[in-house]
Amino acid sequence: MTIFPRGFGLTLGVLALLAALVAAPLATILLDTAGSPAWREVLGSNLSRNLTWVPLKNTMILGLATALGSVLIGGFLAWLVVMTDVPFRRTLGVLATLPFMIPSFATALAWGSLFRNSRAGGSIGMLEGWGMSVPDWLAWGMVPTAFVLISQYFALAFTVVAASLASLNGDVVEAGQMAGASRRRIVFGIVLPMVTPALLAGGSLAFAAGVSNFAAPALLGLPVRMQTLSTRLFGMVEIGQTERGYILAMLLIVVSAVFLGAGNRLLAGRRSFATIGGKGARAKRMTLGGARGPLCALALAVCFITTVLPIILLAAASLAPQGSALFSNWTLHFWVGVSDPAFARGQAGIFRNPQLMTALWMTLALGVGVAVVSVLIGLLAAVVLNGKRIPVLTEAVSQLAFLPMLLPGIAFGAAYIALYGAPIGPLPALYGTPWLLALALVAATLPFAVQTGRATVAQISGDVDEAARMTGAGFVRRLFAITLPLASKGMIAGALLAFVNVIGDLAIVVLLYTPQVPVLSVLSYRYASDGFHQFANAVTLVILLISVLATVLANALKGRGK
């Protein structure tokens, strides 16, 4: 074995794992469609207008609207929290990151419970119930979809822009004042150029997230036949036109990856705003004077409308028998009621529905299993990345581990069907088993897990471990006395966040789901598409509750970790 460098086996093993999880599915959709007539049908036939170009146009419009809206709202909140003396700064800072926790189908369902009109059939929302007439553009299609996407993804822009603003220390501005630059000149010559990369990066992250989203256009666009690449690709795979679906998936990957790649470049460029020269004076906060109250109220309103209000609406809508009267005649029927032919077409409450109970356990099991496996693979990958570099192989591990970040969930789902949906040699087809979902979810959470793993490995491999080695402690002793106690909190917190991602995911699992392997998010989506909104809302609330608990737990662990 001496001809191979140390760690060669491990690197090769991790690489094989990543190849199976990430590279193989992608290669499959490429190979399956190579030379297929579907390419011409999708891109250059009389079908392609409806099949591709209109959905692509809608996708781009939604992506741009999401980017613009997210940067405006996220940038505004970041400026308020970081640069000004607005009251409740810390609270606002926390509120602005909450949308990460809320799955987008929750916000989309809440929108429906308020604005739904009779256009698509089924029950109406609260506003129509009050006798108002809700125009179609407000009830369905582009506007509500864009709203839902923005209210979800402004948190991305907020995080990126706030980090950049925080690094703009007071000295940099005062150096401009020393030069005699006017306020205007300082804003346009110094402050804006310094935050522009972050604004653009935040925008491109929101763009990529917006075009990849499936739940919002599916719930709010499909009923009025507004198609995006993600809903179109879902439809194609559902009706068995898989090759067309795969091509659309590749198109979607390209659209999303181009913008994400551009964003990452901006953040890491040579003009990057990484702090230069260490500590400086704390930035002076801008005094808002009379605008303090109104701006604070506006910011709180934005956070309330995007995170708290949807939850309240969902809760009310899960209790009200009439969608048109959300706050009257509340009943627990949709939660625990027995089947009653006079009520909701005989559907029993969700906790009496055996499929839901199966889905609940299935979702929890998937969440826990995927989180644990993913964090372990992430740890192994981090060890490889941190160790001695082996030409080509180490680089391949790094690229493959972070590739899923560029892949829209639904395109990833399509690729998994393509590879693991059919038997491979002696291996049985995984379609219809939980394994298919588990594999896809593990792959999708990998970038995050590797990040967690790297932080952990960095903690372990340094002086701390060497200090323990100096005492003569053996490997096993160090593992249990030093490494695990140090690493466990970070890893558990990482696993919990992966868990939250898994149970709130719809885009990946919606294509892989079968009635034999029900999961909560798809169940909620199915209920909603069938017009059983109360049940959908109730199931969504269950997901939300689990997410919140896990997030709180993760934050508590992180807080105590340092």
Added chain:
Amino acid sequence: MISIENLTKRFDTAFAVEDVSLTVPEGGFLVLLGPSGCGKSTMLRMLAGLEGPSSGAIRFGGRVVADGRMSMPPEKRGAGLVFQSYALWPHMTVAGNVDWPLKVGHVQDRATLVAEALKMMGLGALAERYPSEISGGQQQRVALARMIAARPKYMLFDEPLSNLDATLRVEMRHEIARIHRMTGATAVYVTHDQTEAMTLASHVAVMRAGRVEQFGTPEDLLARPASSFVAGFVGTPPANLIPVRDGAWFARLPDAALRGATGHAMVRAEDLSLADPGPRTVQAELVEAIPMVGRRLVTVRADGMRLSVVAPAFGALPDVLHVALPAAPAAIFDSEGKPV
């Protein structure tokens, strides 16, 4: 010339700077020296024009630039400031950083001035780099180049060396001294490092709790410290401050030279020596010994306090030593720290 009269700065109710008066001649080098929180940075910011005084006046060359009612904006004062964090603009190249203030000031023939400043700081080869692509020491040079390009008559430095490692700190100290000599500008320099102060300054203002404890040349401070605080702050090593009570060293060795004082006697390291036990010695235990300029600087612990003693470079040092007291202390301070 910079002259400061009764300068006071209040934040809410607390005094950051209280009733400071001093004058530095044209081409002088004033160092504001003191521990953190003593008000030295606030002083500098008032000189720069980034803060306005609450009362008192600042004159640059006879012209009032700030008093209790007005504060002239920075660019009108002909002053440049080097920040502790360098405050380079990360989105501009090295040359861009040096050029921008000139551009803002509508200065003629900028290219020449920029090239000169870069050359003077040895940055010619790095002109097109961005700040994130050069080392910390180079960033510091860029900050200096940015200041000198505009040929300010007054150069202000806010702890410019505190983010550098020890070797670079010495090198940049020499650079700053060189720039000061070459430009002939009047400099004001804030630091908490007395070595920087003693090597760079023509005048030092030792500050404590918003007030100037002593203002004078470095030699003044060493030879005639105005308080026990100054005596214990300047010098390498700083002088020993030995507690005395009712005219007795350590409250137990009476000595007429102490003139019955209670407080501290200032004794420089070179005035103490190691000796055999005797009536004017105190017993001490060895802490450490550093070879220094052909001799040894020995630190010992006696009566719970550390003393610095100069000793010959050779010979064994036992664990228990005896320190001989001088015939008279260099100065005596009362319990308030005032000279007796």
